[in-house]
Amino acid sequence: MSMYMKLKDSTTTMRILPFLFLVFLLNSCQEKQELVPVEITPEDYQNAVDHVTEIMIHDIFSPPQASRIYVYPNIAAYEIISHVDPDYKSLAGQITDFTPIPTTSDSLVNYPMAALIAHMDLSKALVFSEEKMTSYSDSLNNTWSEKNNLEFEASKEYAMKVVDHMNRWIDADNYKQTRTMSKFTVDIDDPARWQPTPPAYMDGIEPHWNKIRPLVLDSAAQFKPEPPPPFSMEKNSEFYKELEEVYEVSEEITKKGDESEEIEIAQFWDCNPYVSVTRGHLMFATKKITPGAHWMGITEIACKDTDAEFNRTVHAYTKSSIAMFDAFISCWDEKYRSNLIRPETLINQYIDENWKPILQTPPFPEYVSGHSVVSGAAATVLTEIFGDNFSFMDDTELPYGLPVRGFDSFNKAAEEAAVSRLYGGIHYRAAIDEGLTQGQMVGQWVIQNLQMKQ
């Protein structure tokens, strides 16, 4: 290494250099190891995303926030590989305000490695617990630099340039501004409007998420769903019937017991990053992955099942995370527009004051169901990439003590995720049906408007 540097700096010996250098290189390699390009596997990429998921669970990011933490690192990685892989087309000009990333002429750059470095570095900036990301990336970096430091340094240098470019773009997505925007003001006079729910009675989260810059949608309200059935506590109104359905379904499946399919489905798709538990003064939380993380997991399964190589893996992750990112913006736009009260509040008030939903009601308005929108969007995009009738075993929730479930297609999985909210007692039927449709529309829009494959 030091010898190489010296030689390179010395212009007078340049002419004889290539030969000398080669000899030297061969000699040194025979003594130590061969300087071959480091192979970056799809598993490396999947593991890095899994690690980001773990950190997000620890840090407690809400579902919309989590979608943002997934998407930007994926885009950075995708842009780097699309740069050299003629099969893939850059997103520059295709997603909002995004310009081409810098290029490099350094032939030592290992593009998959640069993609992964950029991914990890951006992830580190987006989560809270940086040190958890750093310890992970440092160990990878060490391995790479031991194997081939030249390649590593070159890849890292390039990755950092891309990260800089990404950061300037990310910084303008209005996230920073929305952090300080007003809290959601609860309307306690209107019985139809959302109110904080037990046990934590948390404020409504992310009331300004519709102000986050969308990637493919032209606006947050582009796929504004039909309004929910008009609020009414008249027994024969559509709204009341849906409320009653939540209660009755819940009662019925509770009778069947914890082993019932419905309860299993509800729990499988809970995807609530922070379920707070209170026992007197004792408080703790069970933390799970978000809906976005679950679909990232399904993406991983699909990649593995199809033996997708690195670039295809990055492509799948990127496209599905873009769809979910926009899905959350679209969904949250509606949530705070219709600002609808949760079934738990109404059932406690009008039907059964001791009723508790099977899942803990998450802290934001009811309509539409976030999991339904996001699942609809993700399944639509994954179907486009991997095909319909793609059957898979979903073991995403295994680390959280939940079983494996098998699905015949992504759409079947999305439908189950959607209806799980009814079983869980946290959504009315309309939010599930309309949510799924809304998500599919977002997914279709992404498919129609993004040209990622050449």
Added chain:
Amino acid sequence: MALINKYLFGLALLVMLCGCSENDLLFELRTPSRSGVDFENKLTENDSLNILDYLYFYNGGGLAMGDINNDGLPDLYFSANQEQNKLYLNKGNLEFEDITQSAGVRGNSTWNTGAVMADVNGDGWLDIYVTAVVGINGFKGHNELFINNKDNTFTESAAEFGLDLATYGTTASFFDYDLDGDLDVYVLNHAVHTEESFGKVQLRYTRNEKSGDRLLRNDGNTFTDVSEEAGIYGGVNAYGLGLATSDFNRDGYPDIYVGNDFHEDDYFYLNNGDGTFTESLRKYFGHTSRFSMGNDVADINHDGLPDLISLDMSPEDEKVLKSSEGDDTYQTLEMRTQQYGYHFQYTRNMLYINQDDNPFTETALLSGIAATDWSWSALFSDFDQDGEQDLFVSNGIPKRPNDMDFIRFVSSDKIKNRANEKRLIDQSALEMMPSGAVSNYIFKGNASIGFTNKTEQWISGNPTVSGATAIGDLDGDGDLDIVTNNINQPAGLYINKTNDQARYLKIRFDYRKGNSFGIGSKVEAWNDGVLQYKELFPCRGWQASSEPIIHFGMDDILEVDSLKIIWPDNTYQVLSEVMTNQTLTISPQNSAPYSYLKPAIDPIFKKVNGNLGLNYRHQDIENNDFDYQKLIPYKVSDRGPIMMTLDSNNDSLTDVLFRGGTKAEAILFLQNKLGFTKDSSNENMPDSVDFTSPDSYSSQYFVSEDTNGDTLKFEGGYTTRYDFGNIPPSKVYYPDGKQELLEDLGMVTDAVWNDFDQDGDKDLIVVGEWMSPKFFRNNDGELIEDILTDLPLNGLWQTIIPFDIDKDGDTDYLLGNWGLNSKFTASQNAPMVMYYDDFDENGTTETVVATFKNGKYYPLMGLNELSAQMNFLRKKFTTFESFAGKTMTEIFGEEALSKATKFEVNTLASGFLRNTDNSFIFTEFPEIMQTAPIMAFECFDFNGDGKESVLAGGNYFGVIPFHGRYDSFPGALIDSETEIRSAHTVGIDLSLKSVRHLRVIRHNNQPYLLVINNNDDVDVYEIKR
């Protein structure tokens, strides 16, 4: 020489070290090996029984102190949660013998809680009553009553007496509520009901057999449950932890205060004298502790009225404070109070000063005892015998379940894989909660309502987990010793070494059969016109009873002028010239009926029914300041209504105009012979209204004018909407149309035109928040600022009025400030500071308020609050532990702080500027004027003696639950510097309302006082002269 110096230095050091040793403490901690009291409440936690299964797993055992063998020495009975209870016989010389086995009092319940002594069967010998938790987690047994066999043995007889309750018992208090001569009992139970959802307050009306409190009437050695007919709530949501009995309203019948944990309100049962009680919390308490724990009653301010403390769990230590879950959010509190119907509750100790038939004044912050961490027992007593009530607070919990890192991070790492299991958390996860062993607290009381922390000077500061506490004179030396029941540690015996440094008077009663210890008796000790008042209710503090005696500290008084004993049957007798340093045993003798009639007050103010037709109710239009700016120190949109008096229709009668906020319409009330009528025509509405008080917050205007012919106008800037700290300039308008901007004045709230330099024209004085009073001299129509105070007097000034308070002939200025009963603290040396900047550089400003604590500046708010506004802090501090205890500089960095705009407050006290040769010296008002912000003054000859007085009103609610609710100022009538009376003594009580204006108007040639309240009705009072 140098050698000798070194030697001397070493010696001095040695002396100093000795000075800090245990020997110099007021209380010596007596070791178990010396005392023989080796009781330890051992808790064994395991996977099938821990705090997850039983929410009060850490509440500890009980403790009763009393003389079971009538040898004059108080004995000790400890209850253990899981193991044997123990009885220790006091053998004298502070030596005790464990006689549990021979006495037959080990107890048979699975889970014991409180333990009290009382002469239940009325035979003159103390019996022991132990409460138990029965019916959850396989806990078996029942409350046990050990009847004294008068030979150091006992017979468990609970069933025979009808006291074998098998409920979720906390403790009990024996007293005679119906004054029939025997002891009845109030059994305090606690809920185990889910506290996950608030539930409706109506739950309290439906009796639950297990968790509902019980009142049992003694019908001659059998007890009858009279809870329902007596009006005692018994709901499933009552987490009864604190129980106090006292004749709070001094009518001769004992009343009851019950402290409830969590969201259920505390209960204040006033005894109706006919066997029933009326729960009256809301009438007498503006707010209460939230997680109410133990409580105690004593008259701490010599007015003969029992005052009350209720403990909570607010930590004092910055590290603990900032890593523990604290108060609710503003929104949660609003929901719990407005939608669910609960009362205002805040997470800190509360000290309620009894104001007779008016609401209690809550002064814990002003008194210096608001935060004593995870506190269980409070006991007032005069430990140093200087004639003032001191306070002992037991403290500590084996594990802190509200540690925010545990809640959010630590526990979940452990329970990740258990999502599908019934039992979400196991013992190994629970072990990861941080320890909550801390020092107990002891405070020295002053002559009024203040206390000074004497922990580490009076008692050892060693960490313990102490719960039930009892006091009494264990060694018979006259001063009071303290005993605590500790978890997983030997009981604490704190032996008082006041000894002969100050005198005492101890009184035992030998009252009638049925209540031979004279429970419910009252003693007034009078000396030099100073009253010490005590009641005998030994079941006090927390799951405990103390020695059933009355004890007074008598300082150096050899002979006390008189003792008035008021017996439970409401007869009394007086003993004159009683020697101190003795133990008296007093029996009824020539006692005469005692009259509880209170001396009639001659009220100056009398509420007018119908308000003379001035039926204006103000309502704030915008109510979400904290939604928009999460970190502002207080609201700004709630300073209305604004009001003015005018003659709008030129009929020579004063009309009144109100406007209730930025967008609200003005409402005019026209005066006529019969009163006032609302002017619906709008034709009398003045074209332009120069309001002489701050408008709402977009830009607040205050206009005043020089009445000397040429008109000078002043318009004060307050704040910019959604940009607290951005102060719009104030303006002076000159008669020639010239306009002058005053950029750096401060957040102006009030101003007055007054000739302070006595040159015949009106000068201007301006007050406001985060600013000092500003003087502008009127020099021939030109306003020139003058510095007339020697010190900066930055305050949160609300109002100013000229008044010669020191009666020296010149004009002084009374100033309303924030008061001293809040979590804000400020002084000349350690001002409160507020930084204003866009710290997170996202285009929106924020403010951070910091106060000085132990030599450093800390933000008032915690990581959750600060990071909700400044997201970058979440990245900088990924755990609460890493944030807790960090100073402002450590959190934000020197550069950011020096770049920010800095505001300061040097004093929060209301007071007056004393005019001395045309310069002004600030003098603080007395304590009764510091209990809340003062927002309004009115000057008038209220009592018709030809001299003007000033009436002050205030209170303010626009703060987050962390601060509580400043509702405790009843108003005050100020005749002079030395004559200041609480307003309720003159017929008007302004507490619990937030007063914005006081104004005297005339109607039919009679003066009336208008009290204009925020978010409430106007109140009209007749002024009787």
